[in-house]
Amino acid sequence: MKENAMQHQPLYLQIKETLKKQILEGKYVPYQKMPSESELMASFGVSRITVRQALRDLHREGLIFTTQGKGTFASKPKAMQEVQHLEGFEEAMNSQGYETSAQLVSIREINPSKDVQDKLNIHSKEGAVEVIRVRYLNREPVSVDTSFFPMQIGRHLFARDLGRDIFPLLENELNIPLGRAEISLEARPADANIAKLLQMEPGAPIMWVQRLTHDVNNHPVDYEYLAFRGDSYKYHFHVERDRTRTPGKQGGL
Amino acid sequence: MKENAMQHQPLYLQIKETLKKQILEGKYVPYQKMPSESELMASFGVSRITVRQALRDLHREGLIFTTQGKGTFASKPKAMQEVQHLEGFEEAMNSQGYETSAQLVSIREINPSKDVQDKLNIHSKEGAVEVIRVRYLNREPVSVDTSFFPMQIGRHLFARDLGRDIFPLLENELNIPLGRAEISLEARPADANIAKLLQMEPGAPIMWVQRLTHDVNNHPVDYEYLAFRGDSYKYHFHVERDRTRTPGKQGGL
């Protein structure tokens, strides 16, 4: 059941992909009205429920927005990572239709810093593996990823293809199911080294991300410093108000 | 399902909230099977499409996951709850023991920009209220908050104390219970105005946050630009791996 995946995809997925491609290609520019549901029903020859399922997925990915009574509109297709779920850069970008690649800068065994030791919960006498890569989005460099792994995981990485996302590699090839991750974000000036790799001015703003990923058994497997170009990357997520406070009656003003 | 004390909410939202409450209260622990769609149809007395709409929303919020042929399972671990709370700056900081204050810079009626119009879902002929404040943490300026409100909400703010968090004010004084918020984060250079207010050099990195807050009925109530000093503020949260894959075989190394 792996080969014939392209054969008969659900209709709503085909429609979604078609519309997504058109949006990303610029057929519908931001704030431009898209065909109504009736028109899509006619042009694709499907029922309304199928059209709406496609639109719902596009809405969830942030490519369109709708207003009751007015219509459906394209929204800006920005490089934006949804962080409701733990995803690697490539996973997140590919699902939005962007082309990604990664360039391995170095992989080596190191004596981990205090910060890395603490996060990965290893002793100073133990080594760790450091992987540095530059990530590209549509051929332009967007981030420098410095990843640290405990030895028992890291030693398997030397022989692997590190030009792709590491998360699927960990899960599928090394059989380490991932669980949660702790993430810190801050804005920082780029140092000389990072500025050079990202082809920007030293001191220009970067998004500095520290991410500590655990497996499902809550053991740390991967600690990373991610330096994103500030002008080409956005984090996006949504949160909910804690409803355990005042019962609050409904109604506004 | 007809005469309800509260204002009329769609059936699928009522069902979603009921199930969500049960999950958060621990009636269904993680990986525990939930009632099948047929059972939910029977117990709530609705059609399958309505049940599935509720389940879809719960899935989107990460509270459940489904496997075809097996069933629907609760997925939300308790720990994730904390980071999904929508909190104002002051609420978040005070709970960590920091001293905060805010200084009102200006409050005025404006003709909203296209971005603000769109986010707050208002027409160009309608006005909006803009509130600009500087926030202090332990006496040092850390952020410039520019908030936009629809007129029907904003007009009540002129007579209020804006030296505190606006979220409790909205909920307790204006009786607008808050729901979810959409948040975008990026690193940016400070412009001259913000640099001056935050007592930093123009061009220095700031964390640029756009936050659109909705009430429980999903109507936008507050759209904000938050500019944090890059060197004094960090966002921290944690996320879970999307485990829509088969539960059961735990891997490991």
Place this chain on the structure above:
DNA sequence: GGTAATAACATGTCATAACAAGTTTGAAAA
């Protein structure tokens, strides 16, 4: 002219129905 009612059209919600596809269970066959 200006305004108010209305028609036309957009998305939002909900029902009933059917079949497809993956999983589990248990009975029949080896």
Place this chain on the structure above:
DNA sequence: TTTTCAAACTTGTTATGACATGTTATTACC
């Protein structure tokens, strides 16, 4: 006893139809 396989679950996809609700353009009235 073990294997096979079909029935009986589960969720996934899709169609048709109806009415609700919000927006826009037109028409009729003052």
